[in-house]
Amino acid sequence: MMKKYITYLLLFGFPLFGCQSKVAENSTYQQNWMQLEKENKALAFDADIQLSESEITLDKKLFQIRKDFLANTEKQKISLYNSSFDQLKPLIEGSTLFEILQLMPKGGLLHTHSGGITDAKWVIATARKYKECYVYDQADTKDFIFGQLGFFEEGKVPRGFVSLNKKLSSQPGFEKQLTELLLLKRESLCTYSDYWIEFEKRFTRISLLLPYRPFFKEYYKKGFEDLVENKVQHVEIRYVFDELYDFKHGKYPLETSVTDLQDVVKEIQKQHPEFSLKLIYSSFKFLDPKSIEKQLEIAFKLKKEFPNVISGFDLVADEAAGNSIYSFREDWAKLDELSKKYGVKMPLFLHAGESVSVFNKNIIDISSLDNPRIGHGLNLIYFPKTMELIRKQNKLVEVSPISNQVLGYVSDLRNHPARILLSNGVQCSINSDDPSVYGYNGLGYDFWVAFVYWELDVKALKKLVFNSIHYSSLNENEKKQSLVYLNKEWDGFVQKMNGKLK
Structure with missing residues (x-):
């Protein structure tokens, strides 16, 4: 009898034990997989966002709209991923998704330039x-x-x-x-x-x-009207100061640019009281440190006179051709001294990492400077320790996807470095850089390519939109008011879209 029992055990028991072992292995594998997924999500830039039931409903609808759009482009054999923005522009404009994103409140435009907004x-x-x-x-x-x-x-x-x-x-x-x-x-x-x-x-x-004063006023009024129409409530311009003039009075002092822009903003605010403007004083990377020292002095004087308009300082121009940020280290060392002299602080909003080369090390300087926002930051992903520092310092990268493609830094926008930044918890905002040069207005196009190519969801969209106010250079009171307006607009948008979309 015992012998018979052992035979049954050999025939049926061991396979049972083996199955139990495999179940245990599968259970461990599944637990590890789920744990890693959870940890990855917790690291993402939008991990703190909790969606409402209405937002979740909209998210499902937008997911399906994008899925249908991609299926349709594949069916029509449209080369979506190997086409330039100019080739795709008519396709974007004819899409349901673009209609939706045009209506979406976009918060602030934190990265654009004088000469590129109209x-x-x-x-x-x-x-x-x-x-x-x-x-x-x-x-x-x-x-x-x-x-x-x-x-x-x-x-x-x-x-x-x-x-x-x-x-x-x-x-x-x-x-x-x-x-x-x-x-x-x-x-x-x-x-x-x-x-x-x-x-x-x-x-x-x-x-x-642009320096011709009558045209200057018309230009910026049209630019601001375009932004308001596209649901942008705040703009920060990298502004290259030049003396305005007309043929009756000749040249005007630099301050006239600021007061004229303030007048234009007041005119816009009659119908759109939420609209606001900040100027980032901009000079050029190809200048020498002595010239930049003089530019900083001018910037501090203007900021002392217009502390609620001038928000910071930047250096622009092609990073491959200009001087490195490090070459101006003596100028940056004098910022504290200038702050004491003029009684105002001058944070930096430097362009850095607008490059695909590991030899361009401008991005390394950012973590050591009072530089709360980074213009472009494309090659930040090549410097993992710096990327970690910038994440811990809670600095924001101003991302301009269409500009990056047009200027040749990113061809297939699925491979845009911002996808890596977002997954690793680096905060970003969406910007247009110089939309008038690229043949469009507003921010809808840039949000469209980000949503489609980066496989974003409503949670990510919301975070990107609200980042543009949270990381703006508005003062605390202005920011509070701006967020009240944005929250109201966002909730209205979600409700409207849920009622409109099937």
Whole structure:
């Protein structure tokens, strides 16, 4: 009998024990998997966001809309991931998702530049109204380039410039040509050329327009109206100061730029009291440290006079061609001394890491400076210790996905470094950089590419939107008021979309 029992045990018992062992192994494997997933989610930039039932409902709807959109593009064999923004723009504009994101409150635009915020066609049409506006229609020289616009007094027009209005009237096709000269399009993701050279030409072509005081006021009013229409309530401009002028009074002091902008903002606030503006005084990386010392002195003087408008200091221009942030270390060392002298603080909002090279080490400087926000930060992922420091210091990276593609830093936007930053808990915001140069207005396009290419959800969208106010340079009282408005707008948007979408 005992022998028979042992036989049954051998035949049936051991396999049972083996099954139990496998179940235990599977259970451990599953627990480890779930634990790792939980830990990864806890590290993400939006881990602190808890969605309401309404937001969860909207999230499911947006997930399905994106899923259907991707399925449709695949069915039509549209090369979604290997196309430039310019090629995709009509597809974006015709999508349901774009309609939704255009209506979404976007909080603040923290990274844009003077000279890049208003529609190029509007610039031409408005400049044309001024009889004193001229266009250079000759081959490039060391002084002027083809298509450059400017205001000149009669009898003082440089050789090669002709009346813009007369030129457009006599050559109907020139308007389209001029518009193209003010836009930067990346025609192909496969063909490389130095887009920065062409990029800078776009700013050169309007550089003589913006200081003309009558045009200056119109330009910024139109720019702010565009932002308000696109549900942007706050903007911070990397502003390169220049003396305004007109032909009646000549040149005005630098302060006039600020007071004129304040007047434009007040005009906008009559209908949109929530709208606000800050200026980040900007100079250039290609200048030497002595020149930057002088620029900092001017910036501190302006900030002392306009403490609620001037919010900080930046250096702009191509990082591959300019000086390193480290080369200005003596200037940064004098910031405390200047703060005591003028009685105001001047935080830095430096462009850093707008590069795909590990040899560009500008990003390393950021963790050691009073630099609460980083412009672009593309190569931050190559410096893991610095990335960890910036996360711990709670600094924000201002991400501009479309700009990064047009200028050639990222081709397939699925591979944008921001995806890694977000997963590793580095706080980010979505920005447009120079939308008028890239042929669009507002922030809807940048949110669209981020949502589609980075596989975001409503939780991530909400965090990105609210980050733009939390990390803005608004003072605490302004920030509090701005957040009250944004919360109300966000809740209204969620409710509206849930009622509209099936």
